[in-house]
Amino acid sequence: MNDHTLDPKREFELGMTRRQLFGRAALGIGTAALHRLLMGSGFLAPMAAMASQDTRHGGLPGIPHFAPKAKRVIYLFMNGGPSQLDLWDYKPKLHEEYDKDLPENIRMGQRLTTMTSGQARFPLAPSRYKFQKYDNGGDGVWVSELLPHTASVVNELCVVKSMWTEAINHDPAVTYIQTGSQLPGRPSLGSWASYGLGSENENLPTYVVLHSKVTRGNPDQALFARLWGSGFISSEHQGVSMRSNGDPVLYLSDPEGLDRKTRRDMLDDLAKLNQGNLNEFGDPEIAARIKQYEMAYRLQTSVPDLMDLTKEPDEVFAMYGEESRVPGTFAANCLLSRRLAERGVRFIQVFHRGWDQHGNLAGELPIQCKDVDQACAALIKDLKRTGMLDETLVIWGGEFGRTVYCQGPLSRENYGRDHHPRAFTMWMAGGGVKPGITYGQTDDYGYNLVDKDGEVITPSIDHFTPGAVHIHDLNATILNQLGVDHTKLTYRYQGRDFRLTDVHGHVVKDLLK
């Protein structure tokens, strides 16, 4: 947009409105006195009036584009690439082909990571885990014995077995699914949601990130601040990590020796000093600053209240598992997610690491599953119980899948699997997705996506391929459930209107109610 085509004052006010009054930055207007104080500065009055018409804080005018099915998202991210073949994508025929080579007509010359591209053979590794078909109210769904609790809620799940991506290494793949680009620098999914939709709670961040302890000592793969960063969008939209040790939000606590009354006195002085400067210089940024300090003061109350689990009844802990009493566990984070959801936080992302089983899958995967299984199921039940499941989209999955052929030594009991981007499984629940279905399928090797007749389909990023769900399609669908047309949520940077889904992505209607 070129300035000379617009009335500069209007443009400026729009900017102010977006960035501050509606922005998370604004987070409401403080005490009545403060309110008057701002009104007193004259020019803010019309904008404050605009703000009061909306219970939402921040977000863009015109968004949501249509009535949202989900008010918020809880995204359970399994970092490293969980093995779909040992959890969801049941391939019984593989047992007959144990240690045989993956047929060339299946692999079709697809590229491999250099961890296995030099392997002389690609021996097939059937899953050592038992699968059982569970009633999901429809065709039923096969679930591995490693996920007994999740299996108990399959009637709420929409299991997508035909996820795919192009990236074959962790850093690019996880950056891709989180930001829509394999190279760093773009805003993350949650920050897009914050930017477009704003918050429903002025006293908490719009986008909250929770990191989970991993029972296995070494979680293998790393995370990066860019995964919840805001890229070129204003930094107020970056995810805020809530931590289980130290301050739950960085620097939340007053220094030792400074009580609340002293803090209040100090902030009152500060407001007066700032007001003096505002009177002299007339810069609206000063008014905004005054509000930020009030908001900070309120955060200091609202966050401890959020983190205080003492009022949760014992049966809730029983549901999530006893480890949910231990702050920072995945189970505790799932419980916390429900509490964040209750408080209107827009986007909650729980990270759990350690899903990168190149070898010793039998030694590691059960521990990984034990970390998350019960809590995942409990979260679904809890949201259902509290009536929030319908309006909360829950997502579970990682950045890619794992190969059907073995990496390293193969036995019936143990094996390793390399990265497999061409087919993997994720699930969604609530938030307007169809419960109790599975979508998409793979060939007998779990290697290629196939259609209903078992014919291999070759999905392309350039157009929608029924039966296949590219990560851009997933992201388009998530935004759709939030009432956002992914092609219209854009940010102009370097002369280009960027979107989360780049120039790709299609809403997968078949997954939706």
Next chain:
Amino acid sequence: MRRWWILGGAVVFVTASGTVAVSTPKPAVVKTVSFNRDVRPILSESCFKCHGFDAKEAKGNLRLNDPKDATRDRGGYRAITPGDVTKSMIMGRITTTVEEMKMPPPHSGMKPLTPEQVEILKNWIQQGAKYEPHWSFVAPKKPAFPAVKQKDWVRTGIDVFVLSRLEAVGMAPEPEADRATLLRRVSLALTGLQPMPEEIRAFVASKDPKAYEKEVERLLASPRYGEHQARAWLDAVRYGDTHGLHLDNERSIYPYRDWVVRAFNEDLPFDQFTTWQLAGDLLPKPTIDQRIATGYIRMNPTTAEGGAIEAEFLAKNTFDRVDTFSTVFLGLTVGCARCHDHKYDPISQRDYFSLYAYFNSTADAPLDGNLLTPAPVMRARSHAQQEIAERYESAMANARASLSLDEVSAWAEAKKVFVPNVGNWEVSGPYTAANFDLAHTTEFGPEPGGVEDPGKWRPLAIRRGQFVTVAGKENSAGYARTTVTSDARRDVDFRFGSDDGIRVWLNGKLVHDNKVLRGVQTPVDNVRVTLEQGTNTLVVKISNGGGGDGLVYDVGDAVSDQAARLVALKARDPKRAEAGLRDLYLTSGPETSATIAYRKAKADLDQLDSMIPFTLVAEELPVPRPAFILRRGEYNLPTVPAYRRVPTILGETPKDAPKNRLGLARWLARPDHPLFARVTVNRYWQAFFGHGIVKTAEDFGAQGDWPSNIELLDYLAVRFAETGWSQKAMHRMIVNSAAFRQRSVVSNAKRDRDPENRMISRGPRFRLEAEVLRDTALHASGLLREELGGRGFKPYQPEGLWEALGFLDSNTARYVPDIDDSIYRRSLYLFWKRTSPHPIMLTFDAPMRESCVVRRGRTNTPLQALITLNETAFVEASRVLSERVMREAKTDDDRLTLAYNLTLGRAPKPQERALLKQSLTRYRARYAEDPESARSLVTVGFAARDASLDLADHAAWTMVCSTLLNTDEFMSLQ
């Protein structure tokens, strides 16, 4: 594809039906339309996506960017007929109410044109539909000074252009700010630190009419100037102390950061500043600084993730270099053209990959090996260190020259011994295992006596002393075998280096087993074996844990062997043999005066170098890597070759310039370059006024912001070249201008007419950057430790931030804060971990430094308030500042005045004084009742507390000082 003729038919229909109304003309005065100012933005926003520069996309075979195509005869009609609106098809299509005909198509998501926009297009066509090249692609010319009325306000050329703009709209500039405000403003703008009370006092009291200009000179000469100016550049080049991807290990490149500071302080002309960074290695006999500067090329984030494909990352690394180059030096985003011709700017995919070809041929490996010093690297010696080093080197050269060749030869003859003949090598593998232990111990088959499978062996040239990869995977093993011939049964020493573990068999017998995790690239394991007369078989197994793997071997006593080789070489190449023998004698010969002198100098040199950090540098491959246009930008879809040249629209490199990065640098500095100077001076303006003349500092293309004052921009750009590209001269010109010296007070009238101060109707006012906030707080308290350069420091940081993210294997997995006074250094020197930068930085809008950023945001959030209220360094600065004012002044009034001067550069106003004195009393009373709380508050941080101060008093003053450090005024340049 829909054809234009179909559309043409439709238009006839539309016309016939009478629904085309080419916008009811308003009785407004028809102004002369400027294509660039008025028309291009409309076409760019609403038309070019489908009818623009991307030839492949051109819908309906129409390209509105191209006047020829837009006005050509399409069989009886034209898209645009200059001078005739009714015969210009586009007007009908834009204004029709028929949904299927409407442009832009309603389903495209683009907004229909507003009546004003339609009017502009109509007027433009009526006035002859003249196209102009985009303003920023035309070289700037020095504009004539416009006439202005308020001549006495003008101090510099800048002011004429600013004033002319203001007078044109009937506004007047603000008077000069008061001196105290001015000194604080210019000190923060030039050095990133506030002035100290004595400096303010002297300046305010000075009668010298040139007092301000003298202060400017003092600040420009301060080493703090370079430290502050370097910051924005480091954002642009995405400087970090770690690789940035995956493992995110440390990399040693801070000598580059220190060079940037030095370059600003020494006012290295910007054309050279650019050339050294882009192509210092290609200059004749490059100096150490010129090579350090090429760290710019190496700055892209890199990875060595297990499984990564080299070719893929060669492409990704190069993309990043091209994108950074064009954003920083051209102010253009060419990234779009990676996949297809640019839609809005005349940058084709061929242009993109022609630039790519400049950057894909450096000698660094595409994968960084997770190393601190991935080659090529050099020791970043300072000038002084270089002089000392040269003294040692000349001593070594003298010693060498003094040797008698006869003496050396005789020694070598006596020294040479038998070296067995090692045959050709074969390798087998990799054999993957679950972990390193298993990789090392599992017998995968190629062990001697194992099942012989000739198909599993492949030849590999392994030369003595040369490190080669055998396994190639993590948690895997590889085997290498060869034959060794001996003239008799005799003992021989083999030496092996391995990454990681190694086993060796001779004639089927295990002779060496070292299960070790290491990355040894020199032969260090000595293995004495007994060779049989004739042929012996040697089998080596390498077991690898993480990262790369490798094997290196040597045989025989190294010196004897070398001597034998050199003696044998004499016949073929006496010169090389002689040089080699001298070297060998100097390092390994008997002690003589020459060898003693040599070894002493060498040891001194080594010791000197051991204290000097390595830095990553760029080196060009002798033969450029071929570059190709990559279909859709995919590394594995090369199409036709791409050759080095600059984007067509931007002219060409000088005729005599080499076709490499050096030629590219010379092209940038051409006086007629349309972008280089403009983009740079715009960033300076942004730094001093808070926003650029072109607000989109990263985009000067068609979608970018129209300059708020193009004459001013061009004036600065031309002046920049005229001053010999002196950055200091430009900064001096800006801060000496009356425009910069205005009061920053905003009147209601100006807030309405110039809300963002784009017309510079007042002085600058904006929140300070993250680094400056932290530094000024430390400076106020006196804690700031000023020392130029060096390895990044690690200040206070909440526990667990890195641990929550990082790889256990990464050498930046754990954050270990420094525990000496380096934690009080300037924020420029923060250790920058790119996957988890310091939270103060991120919260106050610093970028991650993973990609190029030339314009930081300026948010205003509660999380920022929490930092300045509660973060350890800020609380510590408050309580140490309070110690300072209590020590240096005695009465409450004097202390308050001092505290204000140290933080805000002025005395408190009466009502401020009254307010804070009242609070002081209240805090004192409260803390007197609670000495333990007082003690807690006044002992935050490492700094020792002045124990003589009364606890309650100290705590009360701490609260007051913290209040000052949290004022918007403290956080702002105003």
